Amino acid sequence: MNFEEFVLAASLADLDAETDARAHADAVEFRMDLASDPLATLGEYDGELPVLATNRAVWEGGEAEDDEARLAELAEAAELACVGAVDVELESLTAGEGERVAERARRAGTRVVASVHDFERTPPKPDLREDLETATRLADVGKLAVTAESRSDVLDLLAITREFDAAGERVATMAMGAPGRHSRAVAPLYGSKIGYAPVAPEDATAPGQYDLETLARLVDDLS
Numbered sequence: 699m700n701f702e703e704f705v706l707a708a709s710l711a712d713l714d715a716e717t718d719a720r721a722h723a724d725a726v727e728f729r730m731d732l733a734s735d736p737l738a739t740l741g742e743y744d745g746e747l748p749v750l751a752t753n754r755a756v757w758e759g760g761e762a763e764d765d766e767a768r769l770a771e772l773a774e775a776a777e778l779a780c781v782g783a784v785d786v787e788l789e790s791l792t793a794g795e796g797e798r799v800a801e802r803a804r805r806a807g808t809r810v811v812a813s814v815h816d817f818e819r820t821p822p823k824p825d826l827r828e829d830l831e832t833a834t835r836l837a838d839v840g841k842l843a844v845t846a847e848s849r850s851d852v853l854d855l856l857a858i859t860r861e862f863d864a865a866g867e868r869v870a871t872m873a874m875g876a877p878g879r880h881s882r883a884v885a886p887l888y889g890s891k892i893g894y895a896p897v898a899p900e901d902a903t904a905p906g907q908y909d910l911e912t913l914a915r916l917v918d919d920l921s
């Protein structure tokens with residue numbers, strides 16, 4: 699997974715659903731924090747799609763509580779052949795033990811996505827820029843998932859996406875929530891390199907996601 703082209707990731711808590719994702723996805727995002735025995739599940743995985751492993755912390759909107767165990771599991775996942783990329787929260791990379799996960803991932807040839815989430819708002823443009831600057835410096839892809847309260851929030855996010863893409867940086871951006879929903883379909887046109895969608899709408903892993911088939915069609919139609 700090099701993220702030179704847009705990667706549509708089916709976001710899954712259950713890797714068995716990979717078979718249903720194949721028709722429309724380029725990869726699966728395995729939400730380890732939502733699964734019961736994620737390392738065993740990954741060890742048995744024999745699907746076709748490469749895995750982007752995420753073990754999201756409670757403090758970043760996920761369900762993994764113990765940070766030390768969470769990052770240790772993620773580092774082990776990063777060394778498995780089926781895992782092409784790991785998602786590490788930017789906060790963990792700059793202030794926690796995330797850098798060790800990134801080092802182990804790099805040694806194994808696994809890409810690192812540094813992510814920032816804001817479940818309440820879209821921060822002002824200079825803040826978005828600063829986060830993406832740090833994230834793209836520390837990882838292969840810098841990812842921003844913010845919450846749009848208005849269409850203007852989406853415009854800010856798209857403008858920043860375009861700016862980084864034009865400078866040759868790899869970024870992934872999306873606006874969560876209803877006002878930002880369309881960003882999931884249009885951000886790839888401005889340079890966003892990853893999209894996330896559940897196979898079935900009821901399995902959404904973030905507010906405002908389209909189901910996989912719908913997002914695949916929208917992205918295809920627009921590109």
Ligand SMILES: O=C1C[C@@](O)(C(=O)O)C[C@@H](O)[C@@H]1O
Pocket residue numbers: 709727729752785813843872873874894895903904905907
């Ligand atoms: O970070 C992201 C993006 C996301 O929050 C979204 O808005 O689609 C979905 C999460 O599963 C993923 O880890």
